[in-house]
Amino acid sequence: MEIESFGLPGEDPRAFTSEGHLDTLGLCIFLAFVKKFNRKCSLIILDDIVTTVDSAHRESICRLLFEKFKNKQFIITTHDGLWFKQVSSLIDAYGLADRFMECSIYRWDENDGPSIKGYKPKWERIPGRIEAGDRACAGNETRQYLEWVLYNICISTDAPLPINERGYTVGELLGPARGRLKRLIADETLRLEIRDTFKEIDKSIMGNLLSHHNELSANASINDVKRFFESVNKLHMLVSCPNCKLFLKYEKNADRMICSKRCNNPVIVNTNQI
Structure with missing residues (x-):
């Protein structure tokens, strides 16, 4: 050949x-x-x-x-x-x-x-962990869930990320994801809702901890874990399509974010010119 x-x-x-x-x-x-x-x-x-x-x-x-x-x-x-x-x-x-x-x-x-x-994705498995009172497993999986959501926000919005072959931590993803959405989204209601959701994640004692070394999770109640999960899940729902489940992708030339042109009922969010 x-x-x-x-x-x-x-x-x-x-x-x-x-x-x-x-x-x-x-x-x-x-x-x-x-x-x-x-x-x-x-x-x-x-x-x-x-x-x-x-x-x-x-x-x-x-x-x-x-x-x-x-x-x-x-x-x-x-x-x-x-x-x-x-x-x-x-x-x-x-x-x-x-x-x-x-x-x-x-x-x-x-x-x-x-x-x-x-198969069930994390956001469908975690409520069962919470209901069973499994704080460690639910907290760890929610932490991984947050990392996945933030990474997809950064990729789908072309957020600036440093070159990193070892992968990114939540701390490295949180600022770029939050900052990019704040600058991009033109709809004030959605922008404020996303801002408030990030604040809820910030306030969680689970959010800033490493999933593989989570000393403070022992002091967290199951309700703390539940609130943490609900905040992460809300952020996920705000930046994705309920129909096709894809993250909203930034189209610079069209000044918009859209899930997929093939979606039967696509979500479209107008963006600021950057």
């Missing part, structure tokens, strides 16, 4: 392409084989196919699957939480929620194979 790299034709694909590009090329070849040789087979199984692929290309893979292979049935498995969330979000955006099952494999053995149960 040959590939064009940097304008040079006829290159070995291993010459200049990254591991992620090579894996993507392999996926393209596999899907081409499916179209050419497996027309009568409706099933495609994809097991952890994006380990080396960056976020933008992962979204392109989702769109390729949902647009070019509409007549196929998929079994997609992964250990990667981000890839799972991307697939899940685009399932909603394409209006395919009634055609997919989201499951967790919680046990596997040679005789019985995988044991599965219905």
